[in-house]
Amino acid sequence: MSLLHVINHPMVQHKLTIMRDKETGSKDFRELLNEISLLMGYEVTRDIPLEDVEIETPICKMTAKEVSGRKLAIVPILRAGLGMVEGLHTLVPVAKVGHIGLYRNEETHEPVEYYCKLPEDIQDRLVIVTDPMLATGGSACDAIAMLKRKGCRNIRLMCLVSVPEGIKRVQNEHPDVDIYTAAVDDHLNENAYIVPGLGDAGDRIFGTK
Numbered sequence: 001m002s003l004l005h006v007i008n009h010p011m012v013q014h015k016l017t018i019m020r021d022k023e024t025g026s027k028d029f030r031e032l033l034n035e036i037s038l039l040m041g042y043e044v045t046r047d048i049p050l051e052d053v054e055i056e057t058p059i060c061k062m063t064a065k066e067v068s069g070r071k072l073a074i075v076p077i078l079r080a081g082l083g084m085v086e087g088l089h090t091l092v093p094v095a096k097v098g099h100i101g102l103y104r105n106e107e108t109h110e111p112v113e114y115y116c117k118l119p120e121d122i123q124d125r126l127v128i129v130t131d132p133m134l135a136t137g138g139s140a141c142d143a144i145a146m147l148k149r150k151g152c153r154n155i156r157l158m159c160l161v162s163v164p165e166g167i168k169r170v171q172n173e174h175p176d177v178d179i180y181t182a183a184v185d186d187h188l189n190e191n192a193y194i195v196p197g198l199g200d201a202g203d204r205i206f207g208t209k
């Protein structure tokens with residue numbers, strides 16, 4: 001069974017509260033999402049392995065630590081997942097970025113695929129899939145399935161707000177994928193929106209409504 005990591009650091013929770021507020025505009029929303037993504041990135045990368053490296057400081061030689069072999073890829077689910085890339089990239093500047101385009105059909109709420117461009121060696125990388133919202137879980141499950149078809153075996157899902165329905169679906173369909181979230185909200189409404197949630201993440205990031 002995949003692990004659910006709820007990142008309840010006070011600064012993450014404080015910033016999320018401002019994002020949820022309907023009076024918060026796109027500029028602040030985007031900036032806060034950037035900041036939270038960097039903070040969540042600390043947890044998502046907490047256990048990546050280190051190896052010894054010999055260096056020389058201005059004072060003497062030493063054996064220091066650096067992140068070892070396994071490389072990272074960030075894969076946002078378009079559009080809203082894009083809002084989490086910059087924060088993660090600040091943390092891991094050498095990470096490659098792939099893109100998966102999915103949108104939810106407004107009536108069926110099922111994801112529809114429209115784009116996929118991934119780094120060539122994606123299967124050798126630890127992949128962090130980003131999407132602010134884990135609602136029914138359909139988009140995340142489809143994106144993860146696409147990555148697995150490309151050979152990825154080491155995948156983590158980072159979402160800002162989730163609900164038990166979406167978490168359960170990801171855990172059932174992809175028990176090998178750990179989920180990192182800042183909040184587990186109450187339920188989905190009749191339009192499959194998260195309650196209380198923060199509204200439509202893509203629209204709030206890009207100002208499309």
Ligand code: PRP
Nearest residue numbers: 078079080103104135136137138139202
């Ligand atoms: C939103 C969100 C997720 C998806 C979550 O995207 O960013 O990708 O819905 O819902 P689910 O868990 O029920 O699949 P949306 O389809 O609105 O597209 P957008 O990011 O382009 O706005």
Ligand code: URA
Nearest residue numbers: 135193194199200201
């Ligand atoms: N997508 C969003 O952007 N918000 C929700 O609450 C659910 C899906």
